[in-house]
Amino acid sequence: MIHRVVIRAVNGSVTNDFGTVYAATRRFLDGGPVYVENLQVVDPHYLYAPSATVLLSPFGMIDMYTYARWIFIAFNALCIIGAVLLLLRLFKISLSSYATPAVFLAVFCTESVTNTLVFTNINGLIFLCQAAFFVLLHERRLWAAGIPMGLSLAIKPMLAPLLLLPLLRRQWQPFVGAVAIPLVAFAAGWWLTSDGKSYFDIITPYMSEVRDYYNSSLAGAGLYFGVPEPLILALRILVIVMAAVAVYLLMGYRHNHEVLWLSTTSGVVMAAVFLVSSLGQMYYSMVLIPLMLTVVLRESLVRNAAAWVAAYGFFTMDMWESERWPFHGRLVEFLHPTFGWLLIIVTILVVLLWRYFDPERRQHITPSVKTPAAT
Known part of the structure; x- marks a missing residue:
């Protein structure tokens, strides 16, 4: 410090x-x-x-x-x-x-x-x-x-x-x-x-306006690398849909696991905003720290390798510019926060769906409600 x-x-x-x-x-x-x-x-x-x-x-x-x-x-x-x-x-x-x-x-x-x-x-x-x-x-x-x-x-x-x-x-x-x-x-x-x-x-x-420098949002990265606008629009819509589904599934945690719900929902929402807005800068990821701190909670959705690969993407200080592989190094350097934000949303959504469709794991969401298996 x-x-x-x-x-x-x-x-x-x-x-x-x-x-x-x-x-x-x-x-x-x-x-x-x-x-x-x-x-x-x-x-x-x-x-x-x-x-x-x-x-x-x-x-x-x-x-x-x-x-x-x-x-x-x-x-x-x-x-x-x-x-x-x-x-x-x-x-x-x-x-x-x-x-x-x-x-x-x-x-x-x-x-x-x-x-x-x-x-x-x-x-x-x-x-x-x-x-x-x-x-x-x-x-x-x-x-x-x-x-x-x-x-x-x-x-x-x-x-x-x-x-x-x-x-x-x-x-x-x-x-x-x-x-x-x-x-x-x-x-x-x-x-x-x-x-x-x-x-x-x-x-x-x-x-x-969408700028093509110091901008890790989907629109900014797409503009920098010349990605067709229809594809960027489709990706932005997909991110909104995934985030909306994750927020809906997280609603089951708001009563029995409130701290987990507050931190995880906020993380999903903010990561989605960084991706779909006109400007997403990597140091905005500070507001995702509460999401990653949920790892100390038993019901956490970030107790898996994929979530921490995502955290590396949007938290790392590593520079990826390469003299030997300039294009690929620049690609990773510009896109690792974008990749991290996207991966954390996908990871949380997958874990939520995995728990939602398994009767036993649904107890993680509403333990006060008896599942068919428990009955």
């Missing part, structure tokens, strides 16, 4: 997501236009909504860029640590257990956490909001659950699909905070930003 924060993150990378945030928040605080970047280049762009600009503006108050970046790194590192602690609480793993340092080691070795810190982006806070949302839902603090979700949506809409979880359980309370917080923050940002209209005129159309 110290190595990732003090060495890798402070050293930085060519990719610097914080530079655009710092410059935009400085312009915002000075009353100037925020959305002034050239979107034709491949450098990181400031694509946050006015609501995020307001919430991130305190970092722009720091006069020295280097100190502001270090504070931002430390802030995200603390958020990631807090998220892991909440997940340990959710999975009932004691802090004195050998599993605790093992989990921290595994988490900080992932590409998701490492590059979140090295690239200096805000995904650490998003991860903390996800973990807090799960804990509060599980503890039936439904009104409070909307607060971390609303905060995350005010910054970026990445976790919006997870509102499916309270929706499936007909819990409306989390939606109050999840909707009210981003609306209020957006209204404040719109009023305080001199060029708020540019967010809809320039940024929103740009984000809907």
Whole structure:
């Protein structure tokens, strides 16, 4: 953890997501236009909504860029640590257990956490909001659950699909905070930003486009490798269908295995979103950490080799560029997160179907209901 924060993150990378945030928040605080970047280049762009600009503006108050970046790194590192602690609480793993340092080691070795810190982006806070949302839902603090979700949506809409979880359980309370917080923050940002209209005129159309660089979604990979659009569309539809079937079959776990249901359903939904959306970047996989942590649960759907091959695909730091086999190396380098997201959905769906169609294994789903075999 110290190595990732003090060495890798402070050293930085060519990719610097914080530079655009710092410059935009400085312009915002000075009353100037925020959305002034050239979107034709491949450098990181400031694509946050006015609501995020307001919430991130305190970092722009720091006069020295280097100190502001270090504070931002430390802030995200603390958020990631807090998220892991909440997940340990959710999975009932004691802090004195050998599993605790093992989990921290595994988490900080992932590409998701490492590059979140090295690239200096805000995904650490998003991860903390996800973990807090799960804990509060599980503890039936439904009104409070909307607060971390609303905060995350005010910054970026990445976790919006997870509102499916309270929706499936007909819990409306989390939606109050999840909707009210981003609306209020957006209204404040719109009023305080001199060029708020540019967010809809320039940024929103740009984000809907499929780009062929740093994009592991099916559409992005298809565009990069020249795959016919009808085939990409068919694959996207297939992923949606598989994810929908998996979510339906997982409903049987929501009463007797709630933590498993929350974590696994969220993982399936988010992996599907990464695949079918216009942009899927590998470090988004941080939100799949709760899914892989379900391995500690007896009824887990990731206690198999295929699930961990998938995890390697979307968590690995390995670089696959090859001087001897340049095309094949580039193919693996660009597609291993795509492969991982797809394989984890397929794996979970296969295990669910395997359990569903076997009377004895159906006890894994609803042990309180007698099966014909038990009768």
